[in-house]
Amino acid sequence: xxxxPKKEFSNQLDxxxxxxxxxxxxxxxxxxxxGYAIFDPSFSRFSGFFNADSDEKNxxxxxxxxxxxxxxxxxETGFIDAPGMVATIQNCTGCHSSSLVIANRMNEERWIExxxxxxxxxxxxxxxxxxxxIVDYLVTNYPPKKIGRRANLENIEWxxxxx
Amino acid sequence: xxxxxxxxxTVLASMASALxxxxxxxxxxxxxxxxxxxxxxxxxxxxxxxxxxILLNDRPYNMEARPHQxxxxxxxxxxxxxxxNGLIPNEVDVENWTLSIDGESVISPKTYTLSELKTRFTxxxxxxxxxxxxxxxxxxxxxxxxxxxxLGAVYCAKWTGVRLKDILEDVGIKSDAVYIGYHAAxxxxxxxxxxxxxxxxxxxxxxxxxxxxxAYQMNDQDIPLVHGxxxxxxxxxxxxxxxxxxxxxxxxxxxxxxxxxxxxxxxxVPCSPVAPGESVADENMCIIESMPVKSLITYPKTGAMxxxxxxxxxxxxxxxxxxxxxxxxxxxxxxxxxxxxxxxxPNRLAWQRFSAEVEFPQEGYYEVWAKATDSDGxxxxxxxxxxxxxxxxxxxxxxxxxxxx
Numbered sequence: 074x075x076x077x078p079k080k081e082f083s084n085q086l087d088x089x090x091x092x093x094x095x096x097x098x099x100x101x102x103x104x105x106x107x108g109y110a111i112f113d114p115s116f117s118r119f120s121g122f123f124n125a126d127s128d129e130k131n132x133x134x135x136x137x138x139x140x141x142x143x144x145x146x147x148x149e150t151g152f153i154d155a156p157g158m159v160a161t162i163q164n165c166t167g168c169h170s171s172s173l174v175i176a177n178r179m180n181e182e183r184w185i186e187x188x189x190x191x192x193x194x195x196x197x198x199x200x201x202x203x204x205x206x207i208v209d210y211l212v213t214n215y216p217p218k219k220i221g222r223r224a225n226l227e228n229i230e231w232x233x234x235x236x
Numbered sequence: 237x238x239x240x241x242x243x244x245x246t247v248l249a250s251m252a253s254a255l256x257x258x259x260x261x262x263x264x265x266x267x268x269x270x271x272x273x274x275x276x277x278x279x280x281x282x283x284x285x286x287x288x289x290i291l292l293n294d295r296p297y298n299m300e301a302r303p304h305q306x307x308x309x310x311x312x313x314x315x316x317x318x319x320x321n322g323l324i325p326n327e328v329d330v331e332n333w334t335l336s337i338d339g340e341s342v343i344s345p346k347t348y349t350l351s352e353l354k355t356r357f358t359x360x361x362x363x364x365x366x367x368x369x370x371x372x373x374x375x376x377x378x379x380x381x382x383x384x385x386x387l388g389a390v391y392c393a394k395w396t397g398v399r400l401k402d403i404l405e406d407v408g409i410k411s412d413a414v415y416i417g418y419h420a421a422x423x424x425x426x427x428x429x430x431x432x433x434x435x436x437x438x439x440x441x442x443x444x445x446x447x448x449x450x451a452y453q454m455n456d457q458d459i460p461l462v463h464g465x466x467x468x469x470x471x472x473x474x475x476x477x478x479x480x481x482x483x484x485x486x487x488x489x490x491x492x493x494x495x496x497x498x499x500x501x502x503x504x505v506p507c508s509p510v511a512p513g514e515s516v517a518d519e520n521m522c523i524i525e526s527m528p529v530k531s532l533i534t535y536p537k538t539g540a541m542x543x544x545x546x547x548x549x550x551x552x553x554x555x556x557x558x559x560x561x562x563x564x565x566x567x568x569x570x571x572x573x574x575x576x577x578x579x580x581x582p583n584r585l586a587w588q589r590f591s592a593e594v595e596f597p598q599e600g601y602y603e604v605w606a607k608a609t610d611s612d613g614x615x616x617x618x619x620x621x622x623x624x625x626x627x628x629x630x631x632x633x634x635x636x637x638x639x640x641x
Binding site (some may be wrong): 074086132133150167168170172173175177178179180182183186187190194195196217219220221222223229230231232233234 | 246292293294295296375376378379381382383384385426431498500501515521535536537538539540541542547603618619620632635636
């Protein structure tokens with residue numbers, strides 16, 4: 074049965090109503106995101122999520138090129154292979170080499186202080202949930218050693234001195 | 237992805253894989269300024285450094301000498317430490333290189349080409365001691381932040397150039413000038429072109445000293461690239477970070493210069509002493525000026541085994557703006573001290589040569605400790621001095637191990 078012209082007209086009305094509704098919804102969503110962006114332009118609250126597994130990840134993150142580990146040491150970076158290493162490589166080796174990180178031994182409070190200093194003055198981004206992962210990794214694997222006011226001379230390479 | 241507009245994405249990707257890292261702000265690197273790491277060359281070869289130097293960090297480059305490598309009166313390039321805060325300019329266009337003098341306290345800004353600098357002003361040469369403020373950091377407990385320097389972030393090279401004072405007088409500065417700050421062509425580690433890697437300086441009184449140079453030669457040759465080619469501010473006796481490399485601009489300031497690494501805890505120590513590990517608020521940190529009295533035994537190398545009970549020792553001593561008036565050594569951990577022969581410096585702010593003939597009473601393990609005293613009567617401590625958050629100014633006595641059989 075062929076629909077009457079009148080029915081056809083009301084069908085089209087429904088269609089237009091639907092379209093307007095969906096445009097409205099999209100607009101609301103857009104305004105919401107825009108509103109959020111005003112308060113948190115870098116979308117830092119989502120950074121942990123993006124860092125974790127999205128393809129659209131932070132473009133500044135360093136890549137882990139190779140997964141080769143020998144004697145518990147990640148060959149490419151020299152980091153101790155332990156929980157938190159990957160987040161540390163990704164977030165901490167883009168600007169400077171891993172050796173600067175490895176050479177430094179601090180407690181939790183001073184690591185956080187160092188991270189804040191890099192965030193305030195050196196363009197380090199908000200680490201989101203990775204901050205705790207990284208600080209735990211560093212404090213656990215690179216604890217400070219007590220050396221006192223003056224240590225013994227060590228690793229002396231003895232040699233015969235001729236005169 | 238439009239941020240990556242200077243360099244195409246594929247180029248960046250291949251650069252990134254060559255470096256084994258993502259180039260942060262890669263797209264914002266100024267043209268012609270590619271990170272030096274790209275060449276993936278051995279830094280010892282790249283900078284003509286002796287293979288026995290210690291590489292602390294390859295991004296940014298930081299290397300130091302071992303004490304016995306610093307035996308020459310004038311340190312040759314192969315033993316000179318490297319402390320970089322950012323990325324070395326890859327290409328230096330000397331033909332178009334200029335030095336500008338600006339800032340609140342110049343009457344009007346002025347720019348000089350390299351050849352104008354060389355022809356319009358009288359050239360001067362001085363041997364100047366430059367030591368990293370953090371030399372000796374690795375001995376502090378608890379360990380302070382930064383590159384863990386041991387003993388060899390110091391040297392004394394011969395610098396040739398024109399006096400900053402002559403340039404400032406030619407430009408004309410106002411009476412309210414208090415500080416100068418340098419600006420240079422290296423780039424920030426993150427590649428962000430709006431950020432400087434380091435921009436420090438000195439008070440106007442130090443800037444006006446005869447030995448404060450705008451240098452274009454080191455050891456009678458063009459300054460090596462890693463040490464600031466083609467132009468470097470050299471302020472001997474002060475933390476080496478005050479001697480800006482790849483110099484392009486000097487601002488004459490009516491305030492204490494507030495450039496990168498002038499504030500916070502950078503190159504500052506607590507204004508009053510603190511307990512090891514204590515946090516210090518930024519406003520209680522004071523800028524390091526003249527470096528403290530210090531010395532190094534450069535001969536023999538530590539670990540000498542001798543069969544004779546006699547040993548000749550020698551080394552260098554320096555004391556920032558001061559001179560060293562007494563040099564002593566001890567073979568009994570400071571119970572007794574004997575005086576060394578001490579030479580005068582060839583010019584102010586150069587290190588001084590000392591030497592001594594040591595006699596050991598019997599066979600055994602010894603440490604030869606060296607201690608300098610400066611013209612203010614201040615001596616080197618045998619223990620590591622006052623702890624500070626960034627581990628600067630460790631001028632504790634140097635010692636070497638000797639076995640007599």
